[in-house]
Amino acid sequence: MIVVHHLENSRSQRILWLLEELGLDYEVRLYKRQPTMQAPDTLRAIHPLGKSPVLTDGDRTLAESGAIIEYLVETYGGGRFVPPPGTPEKLRYTYFLHYAEGSLMPLLLLKLVFMKIPERVPWPMRPVARLISGGADKSLIGPQVANHFAFLEGELAERDWFAGNEFTAADIQMSFPLEAADARVGFAGKMPRLKSFVDRLQARPAYKRALEKGGPYSMLK
Numbered sequence: 001m002i003v004v005h006h007l008e009n010s011r012s013q014r015i016l017w018l019l020e021e022l023g024l025d026y027e028v029r030l031y032k033r034q035p036t037m038q039a040p041d042t043l044r045a046i047h048p049l050g051k052s053p054v055l056t057d058g059d060r061t062l063a064e065s066g067a068i069i070e071y072l073v074e075t076y077g078g079g080r081f082v083p084p085p086g087t088p089e090k091l092r093y094t095y096f097l098h099y100a101e102g103s104l105m106p107l108l109l110l111k112l113v114f115m116k117i118p119e120r121v122p123w124p125m126r127p128v129a130r131l132i133s134g135g136a137d138k139s140l141i142g143p144q145v146a147n148h149f150a151f152l153e154g155e156l157a158e159r160d161w162f163a164g165n166e167f168t169a170a171d172i173q174m175s176f177p178l179e180a181a182d183a184r185v186g187f188a189g190k191m192p193r194l195k196s197f198v199d200r201l202q203a204r205p206a207y208k209r210a211l212e213k214g215g216p217y218s219m220l221k
């Protein structure tokens, strides 16, 4: 039996979605975030890092979204949701499967951390903290984020989905950072292809079924 250790309102939503696309039976074990937004300590009993997603399949325990996606597609996909080996689509598939968590998410997280710094320091230090975080955003983080989104918008000018003209599991992996960015800054009117990507994936029946299983997902608010 496949069990997804699912932290509410988190990246593990992607794994529920892939399982729905694959039409597999699975159990969702839901973990509530602590007031700090951290995962509860009980998740550490499943995997030492205590992050979500974690998936167990019989006696196998897997962590890291990309690794879990690869495992599920290879084990249960029967060739679905992955381009054929040796094609340019497969190369792009592998690239975006890694890029989402390896390059894009760290940058978006850095932006979020710098944005939050001023509200986390004692109020007399806030003007200085605002200057530092605003400066870092303007000179360092903001231009990089803009560069990444321009790159991604350009990729979708070439093809319908990130690997090619077929929907693949790499699109599922790319969904979380792009939904988060759309919810925070809004792609509408600025990045029409990224906006269309988010709209198309949210319209998929398997995506909607996964939302029902996973509970509220405030990325979408």
Ligand SMILES: N[C@@H](CCC(=O)N[C@@H](CS)C(=O)NCC(=O)O)C(=O)O
Pocket: 007, 009, 010, 011, 012, 037, 038, 039, 040, 050, 051, 052, 053, 063, 064, 065, 066, 101
């Ligand atoms: N790169 C990892 C990131 C895992 C991760 O940071 N998960 C978040 C959920 S969005 C989490 O568990 N946060 C709670 C915490 O850090 O305690 C992956 O994609 O699986």
